[in-house]
Structure formats: structure tokens, C-alpha cells
Amino acid sequence: ARMAMKARPETLALRRQLIGSSCKLFFPEEPVKIVRAKGQYIYDEHGREYLDCINNVSHVGHCHPDVVKAAHEQNQLLNTNSRYLHDNLVDYAKRLSKTLPEKLCTFYFLNSGSEANDLALRLARQYTKHKDVIVLDHAYHGHLTSLIDISPYKFRNLEGQKEWVHVAPLPDTYRGIYREDHKDSVLAYANEVKKIIEQAQKKGRKIAAFFIESLPSVGGQIIPPEGYFQMIAEHIHKAGGVFVADEIQVGFGRVGKCFWAFQLQGEDFVPDIVTMGKPMGNGHPIACVATTKEIAQAFADTGVEYFNTFGGNPVSCAIGLAVLDVIEKEHLQAHATQVGNFLMELLNKQKVKHPIIGDVRGVGLFIGVDLIKDQETRTPATKEAEYLITRLKREYILLSTDGPGRNVLKFKPPLCFTMDNAKLVVDKMDEILTGKTDRLIFSCSG
16 A cells, blocks of 8 residues: 655655755745656645746646556566567657658667767767867756766866866847847857867867857847857857757747747758757656767767667657647647747737846747846846746746746746746736835835
8 A cells, every 4th residue: 555645844854854955946945845747737735736847857748648558557567678579669750750851860768868968979989089078168968977078067066167168158139248239249159169169279189079059048048149050150160069958848839839949040051960868758858869870880880889778768759649649639839939939929928017127038938037136237046036937936827937047937838838837927027026025125126
């Protein structure tokens, strides 16, 4: 029999006692205990319903019945490693290949985005025979040792930057070094990468790869300007390196008009390696690396087998296929565009009304609201952002912050998020930003 449910304080006490304290909770002062979820809603132990605006992993909705059914049915038949033939593996690879540019036609399956990026790094180094990596400032590519090394978001607080890592400025036209008033910010940001390559080469260093989140998330929900990827790819290829698009947060139709966020840059852009994870299994751990025949061949030429115990198992692939089916069947890409546009429209109206909202940016259901203390200096309104999400939680709405200043409200809800959900969140935000009790907090802004 299952154990009786513990009261929240007991769960919290046990967690503090048994789980490493670097594993953080949302709202540490009064964490939420959740016991079930459905669609875009999660429920606590008292049955209270919260609107989930942040769980991009439950991509097609929490506990989607089609996905749960696919997992259950395959679990009853077989779950083993990929050293045996199984249709799910090849069917899934084939379905994924239809969403990607033709030359990205070889797949490796793994269990997490971190594993995918680690393999991408190995592939790049094996193929180019170079070592160095260029990343963007504030980037986050995963929690393995190899990826902490290429994630400024993490390494700046740990042992610092390795000599083989080069950090380029984030192409953020709102608070970056080249802003919306610059005559050609795309070229200016691309030239920064070109300069980094030239300086590295002068020191006799060789570039293996440029890693970029197709839409940088921890950097503050950034939408890179169109044409930036093409220019970078040209510089990287000239240096003998490869271009890695990290789609772990933003792939699988979240941006609406395209299936992959790198496709927002235009049809003429094709990365050399694409990594995917998070939303891929709707909460089940599954990840993938897609690359070209040439890069895969160079990796095979080492004669060393690549074996991943759980990667591409029949259950994971059945789940992955079910997620793709739901995205199609429920027209979730079109839905993400429709609801995302509506949400952006509502947020832009708030921006006119409340000077604390400095910038609203996004595409599909990947949206950032940059809160500022001052219109001129654009100083991040960090405390105010934290206060706002704490107040929203009291209204049973879960939203979180990101960005170097932790002042960017981030929206990345399950794709079943509706127009009504969008309206509710923005109405509550408006109430909080306007309300008498809250006004003291926000009065210093503007």
C-alpha cells in the first residue's frame, strides 16, 4: 500500500534533512507542495489549482493522456537498450528528420539536454580536430563538468573561465552593448565574434565550435536579431569550426511559426549540430543530437563505440512519437502563435501604462518582460520582479524570473495555455502594479 500523504512541513523538513541544499525550491519562504497536474494546471495537497506559466518541459500539457498511454503500453511490452533492432527508434528518428533541414539526418538519442550538449562538444572536437569553444555571455548549456566550462552563467561563480573558452557578448538589443538605436547591431555583434576568433588564432588556438541557445533563456529571454546566425556561421566555418544550435529549451514548436527556433533566422540557415531535450518527452527524460553524415562519420572513425544505456529505448521513443502526434493533432504550433501574439499584445498595453515595464520581447509562447527601475538607465528592477512573482503566487499563478539581473519575467508555459489564461495573468499583474498596497514597492520605479 502507498504511504499516507505527509503534511507539507514534514515534507519540507525531510527534504532539508535528506536532499542537497544546492537543489533549490521555488518560493523557498513558502514552497508549494504539488501532488498532481493536468494540462496547464497544477494542484497542491489541498486541491488548490495553480496556473502554470513556466513549465516548458510539460510541453503539450502536464500528464497528457496520449503521452501517458503510449508510455504505459510500451512499458508493458518491452523496455531495453538500443543494441537490439526496434521500430520505435527508427520511426522516431525518421519523424524528427522530417522537421529538420535535409543535411541534419543522423541522430543520437540520450536522456537529458546536458548529455546532448556534452556529445555535441565531443562530435565537434572529433570532426574539427580543434579544441576551443565560443559561447555567449550568460549562456547555460548544462550541468556536466564539460558544460559548466562552457556556461558563463555557472563558471563565473565557480572556478572561472578555462583558456579554451571564449565568451562573446549576448546579442541583446535592449540592454546589450549595441542597442536598438545602433545602425547595424547584427553586424556589430557578429564582428565581436569575428574579433574573438582572430585573437584566439593569433595565440595559436583553434576553434572547434560556436554554441548558442537558439533563443537565450537564462540570458533574459533574448530574441537574437535575424541574420546573426548566418554571419556567425560564416566566421566559424572559415575558422574550421562547427555551429551548434541548442534547442533544448525552445524547440518542438514553442516559437509557433517554426518547429525549431533556429529556423526563425531564415531558411538559408542550417546549423551543423542541433541538440534537443526538455520538452521532447513531455516530462519523460529523453534528449537527442542531430547532425550531418560527415560529422557522424568522423565520430565513428575513432573506432570507439558510442553506447548510451537508456538512450533511444522503446519507451522513450514511444513517448517522443506521442508528443509529436499531439503537437500535430492539436495544432499546437498555430496555437502557440495565436496565444503568444495575444499575450504580447496585452503585455505591450501594460508597458504603456506602467513605466516599470521596460521591454516586452518574445515569439510564440517564449516571452520575456524586462522590469526596470529607470527608463533612461534601464537598471534591472530585481526586487520588484521578485515581489511581483511572489504576489502572483498568492493569486495561484506560477511565474518566474530570469536574466543576469533576475528582473525578466519569463513566460514559457505548456503549449495548451489559452487566451483566457493569458488575460488572467496580465489582469492580475495589472492589479498588482496598480494596487494601493503594492504601490509602495513600485513607486520608486519609473
